[in-house]
Amino acid sequence: MSKFLITGGAGFIGGNFCHYMVSKYPQDEFVCLDALTYAGNLETLEPIMNAGNFRFVHENICHREGIFKLFAEEHFDYVINFAAESHVDRSIENPEIFLKTNILGPQVLMDACLKYPVKRFHQVSTDEVYGDLPLDRPDLLFTEQTPLHTSSPYSASKAAADLLVMAYHRTFGLPCTISRCSNNYGPYQFPEKLIPMIIKKALADEPLPIYGKGINVRDWLHVYDHCTAIDLIVRQGADGEIYNIGGHNEKTNLEVVQTILNYLSKPQSLITFVKDRAGHDLRYAMDPSKLEKELGWRPKYTFETGIGRTIDWNLNHRDWLEHVASGEYLRFMKEYYSSK
Numbered sequence: 489m490s491k492f493l494i495t496g497g498a499g500f501i502g503g504n505f506c507h508y509m510v511s512k513y514p515q516d517e518f519v520c521l522d523a524l525t526y527a528g529n530l531e532t533l534e535p536i537m538n539a540g541n542f543r544f545v546h547e548n549i550c551h552r553e554g555i556f557k558l559f560a561e562e563h564f565d566y567v568i569n570f571a572a573e574s575h576v577d578r579s580i581e582n583p584e585i586f587l588k589t590n591i592l593g594p595q596v597l598m599d600a601c602l603k604y605p606v607k608r609f610h611q612v613s614t615d616e617v618y619g620d621l622p623l624d625r626p627d628l629l630f631t632e633q634t635p636l637h638t639s640s641p642y643s644a645s646k647a648a649a650d651l652l653v654m655a656y657h658r659t660f661g662l663p664c665t666i667s668r669c670s671n672n673y674g675p676y677q678f679p680e681k682l683i684p685m686i687i688k689k690a691l692a693d694e695p696l697p698i699y700g701k702g703i704n705v706r707d708w709l710h711v712y713d714h715c716t717a718i719d720l721i722v723r724q725g726a727d728g729e730i731y732n733i734g735g736h737n738e739k740t741n742l743e744v745v746q747t748i749l750n751y752l753s754k755p756q757s758l759i760t761f762v763k764d765r766a767g768h769d770l771r772y773a774m775d776p777s778k779l780e781k782e783l784g785w786r787p788k789y790t791f792e793t794g795i796g797r798t799i800d801w802n803l804n805h806r807d808w809l810e811h812v813a814s815g816e817y818l819r820f821m822k823e824y825y826s827s828k
């Protein structure tokens with residue numbers, strides 16, 4: 489029996505990870521910790537809330553006293569940190585909370601891991617730490633050796649955390665791994681992110697705001713495949729190593745939006761080009777061959793198979809979408825995007 493702490497588990501990827509792990513490993517115990525910011529939603533955890541091997545703790549990863557108390561009580565084997573401020577546009581509006589949550593939060597967790605030793609601390613990072621690639625060089629991919637070269641306060645805060653994790657490994661001997669994943673999509677994604685936002689607006693026949701000319705390229709991975717990769721890295725990855733995760737599914741933003749409109753039989757005329765995001769990265773593309781060769785990971789979904797399922801999920805979970813898309817979501821969407 490192993491005991492896991494999963495932070496940020498009421499969010500999109502952490503929530504999917506909790507669902508995956510709780511049902512796959514009934515003999516293990518899972519504590520999910522989340523501060524329940526605007527992006528955290530307990531409804532996401534409803535399907536597993538009463539599972540015998542799962543419990544939820546309302547706490548902030550920056551709250552040293554509360555985190556240390558929890559570690560003293562639970563003595564975790566594995567700590568997996570998904571908790572973060574995750575939306576690039578919000579980091580442009582207000583960087584400060586990004587630095588606190590995304591850098592100081594992991595520091596508190598790692599200090600607790602040193603005081604109450606764990607088998608592994610895993611930091612969930614992002615391909616955005618590598619900056620971007622040119623649009624006219626499809627041969628170039630990010631590898632784990634690509635230098636960090638960030639563009640937004642969000643990606644800078646994630647890169648800082650990665651460096652801190654490696655420093656804790658070298659200086660204090662913290663057993664750790666880092667994963668850097670490409671753009672995710674799938675169930676329970678907060679509708680400020682591109683794919684659920686487009687689905688939501690298209691269903692309401694609202695204009696679909698697309699940055700610039702829609703030519704920016706992202707490498708899309710279904711969240712299920714991100715979860716299987718993290719599970720593998722945490723259990724079998726080598727200590728102190730970084731692993732890229734990606735699905736070889738490069739699409740322009742315009743292609744993604746057109747695919748969704750076609751699936752929903754909605755007109756392309758809903759597409760509205762808006763002023764480009766400041767510092768907007770051109771292209772992300774991951775080389776996940778280390779993870780594939782060393783740990784045998786393979787994604788289950790192509791973009792074509794995953795996107796249909798995701799649209800259907802959104803159609804079948806209108807209540808979840810309506811509940812999360814209130815209050816803070818509406819304020820941000822109105823203030824940030826109406827000025828474009």
Ligand SMILES: NC(=O)c1ccc[n+]([C@@H]2O[C@H](COP(=O)([O-])OP(=O)(O)OC[C@H]3O[C@@H](n4cnc5c(N)ncnc54)[C@H](O)[C@@H]3O)[C@@H](O)[C@H]2O)c1
Binds near residue numbers: 498500502525670673
């Ligand atoms: N979404 C993507 O495409 C993507 C891709 C690669 C990596 N990532 C990384 O994966 C992780 C999860 O991303 P996501 O898309 O699920 O984000 P999300 O915004 O949906 O969820 C983040 C969760 O963290 C919680 N949280 C925020 N601040 C906290 C704090 N101080 N203490 C405790 N909990 C806090 C929120 O309440 C929320 O539940 C992040 O670290 C992100 O950088 C995301």
